[in-house]
Amino acid sequence: MRTQVAIVGAGPAGLLLGALLHRAGVDAVIVERRSADYVLSRIRAGVLEQTTADLLDEAGVGARMHAEGLPHGGIELSFGGTRHRIDIQQLTGGKHVTVYGQTEVTRDLMHAREVDGLTTVYEAEGVSVHDFDGARPRVRYQHGGVWHEIECDFIAGCDGFHGVCRASVPTAAIQLFERVYPFAWLGLLSETPPVREELIYTRHERGFALCSMRSPTRSRYYLQCSLDDKVADWSDDAFWDELRHRLDPEAAESLVTGPSIEKSIAPLRSFVAEPMRFGCLFLAGDAAHIVPPTGAKGLNLAASDVGLLARAFAEFYAGSEQGIATYSERCLRRVWKAERFSWWFTSLMHQFPDNNAFGQRMQQAELAYLVGSVAASTVLAENYVGLPLEH
Template identity: 75%
Template sequence: MRTQVAIVGAGPSGLLLGALLAKAGIDAVIVEQRSAEYVLGRIRAGVLEQVTVDLLDEVGVGERMHREGLKHDGFELCFGGARHRIDLYGLTGGKRVMVYGQTEVTRDLMNARHAAGLPTIYEADNVAIHGWDTDRPSVTYRKGDETHTIECDFIAGCDGFHGVCRASIPPAKLQTFEKVYPFGWLGVLSRTPPVSHELIYANHERGFALCSMRSHTLSRYYVQCSLDDRVEQWSDEMFWDELRARLDPEAAAKLVTGPSIEKSIAPLRSFVTEPMRFGRLFLAGDAAHIVPPTGAKGLNLAATDVGLLGHALIEHYHEKSSAGIDHYSARALRRVWKAERFSWWFTTLMHKFPETGAFGQRMQQAELEYLVGSQAARTTMAENYVGLPLEG
């Protein structure tokens, strides 16, 4: 098989890149190790920056998002038993975020690709990349009893943190930066109305909590937990009791509980690989970087990566210019590091860190009080939360 761009990974970043290229008339084949059902079963982020919304509109899959998604003009910080609103819309001159689950983004992109008859190979075993440092790269995989080869001009590694693309790079050719946080998030999805029409981020002496949602009838809640905790240790009743304890009295009283649809524990880490280009191989999304979910940047960074990469590849094929692909890594990493900084800062501000003790808690309290009392500080937070410009 021959194509112009071989995309490894059929998550939202791989599918979005495929859609951008298809719109420009550039051939791409997507190879995915898992089944389509498995990919759709991943429960992930649900807050979209305007840049991500614009990219989804650009490839023509935004109709359902605009119809069913929830536009949020702000969110609330909860500490000291009270809530304080961050007015995103007012502080950023009319910018907002869209609450629309990653599963739904993936479904929309997947359905559009299927309807267009574009090739996606699911359940591909033993995926491997070859010749990325030559002018004849290729991707191989097994399907059934046969090994298949996709010859291509470029390979896009959109296959996540544990994928084959970054793992295929000799360690001497890349530099990695990592911070592992000493806690995780216990998350529960429930078919209950959200406790608030906007997100609530809570700083409490018992630990962090987040009240989020996927729709008017589907809620997503999180509490900070120990890395030693196991899902089996947490009954639904225990979770709801712990969440109530970390909220202000009004939110705790309004909280509607119910059976959990899904329950999981996710560790938190910050991770960046440099560079994001190796010859004819490009890394995008979680293959290149991970952010803690506090700032809702993971999916949005993946989208902006492939926005930059897609437009660079279009420039290469349509204008015979290599400027975009030559500068892809540097352009993407500028935005990545700013998002990493914001996610690290917000995580540090809102969570209980065992090693900081009473002094660290007082510093958090002082910073939160300064933040809600200073328009300049709130503006900085709002600008980062809604998302910096694509070239930000």
């Protein structure tokens, strides 16, 4: 098989890249080691920056997001038993975020790709990338017991943190930066109305909590927990009881509980790989960077990566190599700013095992300053809605 761009990974990053390339008249084939049903079953982020929403519109898949997504013009910070609203829309000149689940984004992109008759190979085994340091890169995989090879001009590594693309780069050619946090998030999804119409981020002496949602009838809640905890340790009743302890009295009183649809525990880490280009291999999304979910940047960073990459490839086939030459540099400028915000917000809102009384007071003082200063609130709002995408 011959194509212009071989995309490894059919998560939202790979699918969005494929959709943007199709709109630009660039041929692409997507190879995914999991089944389509498995990809859709992943429960992930649900807060889209304005930049991400714009890219979905550019890809021609934004209609359902606009019809069913929930525009949010603010968030609430809860500490000391009191909630404080940050009006992100007013502080950013009218920008907002949209609550629309990653599963729904993936579903929309899958549907569009199927309607357009574009090639996606699911359940590809033994995927490997070859010769990306030369002029004839290749992707090999086995499907249905038969080995296949894709010859291409470029390989886009959108296959996640544990994928084959970054792992195929020689160790001497890549630099890794990482911080692993000493706690995890226990998440619960339920068919219950959200406790509030906007997200609540809570700092409490028992640990962080987040009240989020996927729709007016489906809620997503998170609790800071130990890395040693197991999902089996947490019954639904135990989760709801602990969440009530961490919420302010009004929110706790209005919390509607119900059976969980899904529960999971995820460790938190900050991670960046530099550079993001190796010859004809380009990394994007979780293959190149991970952020703790506190700032809702994971999916949004992946979208900005592939937005830049799609334009770079389109420019290449129009006669300019400037976009691909500067791809890594431009992405990493935005990545490190998002890493900084996610690290700061995580450090501010969570309980750290080694945090002494002085550290606790510093968190309290910073939160008080944050909600009492227009300048400080604006910094939070600008980062939360997403920094501009470089052109």
